[in-house]
């Protein structure tokens with residue numbers, strides 16, 4: 342593992358030889374954040390990324406000896422699909438952490454009539470948690486999206502909505518190939534308010550997108566650029582080929 346030159350003072354890249362090495366290191370970092378929050382406050386509330394890249398991280402993290410019943414986990418975003426669906430982020434996260442005793446909260450319930458209503462319901466549910474989040478782990482798509490903040494009709498609301506709006510429904514345009522469904526996502530404000538923000542990504546193409554996004558800053562066409570431009574705390578970007 343090698344720590345790169347800072348691109349800005351706020352962003353640190355952590356490079357690993359492979360995804361397995363990254364998974365172990367990121368799981369260690371998340372475990373440390375959880376422990377510190379439990380020490381400080383008796384509980385931890387974290388948002389974990391959907392998608393496939395972080396699954397090996399979750400496998401490692403679930404083996405950590407933590408006081409799991411004090412840990413609340415929400416997905417940073419959710420595809421609007423039934424629980425148990427292969428696209429369901431909370432289903433994958435729940436498989437790893439429910440057996441440990443963590444509280445894993447679905448963002449989407451079966452009853453929401455449309456993505457806007459689903460977003461409002463998720464936002465109401467999140468009001469009951471302790472804020473800000475102790476940690477938000479993000480993945481990044483090859484198109485530069487993070488959580489489910491995508492270009493489309495809901496883009497401005499996701500980026501620039503009222504600070505107290507923590508989640509909203511989105512209809513990406515175009516719908517992403519790997520999961521072509523409407524979503525519920527944490528807002529940029531909810532993500533950037535987290536006490537710790539980490540990205541975990543693999544592959545040269547995503548690295549290039551993130552490097553471009555960081556250079557472009559607040560005028561970036563990439564959602565991840567808009568998010569990173571708005572964080573006040575240092576961000577760790579974990580990367581493996």
Ligand SMILES: O=C(O)[C@H](O)[C@@H](O)[C@H](O)[C@H](O)COP(=O)(O)O
Pocket residue numbers: 390391392393394395417418419420430479480481482483486487488489520
């Ligand atoms: O639910 C989602 O779609 C995500 O949370 C999303 O932001 C994800 O992190 C990226 O799409 C990368 O996904 P992969 O890790 O599968 O490439």
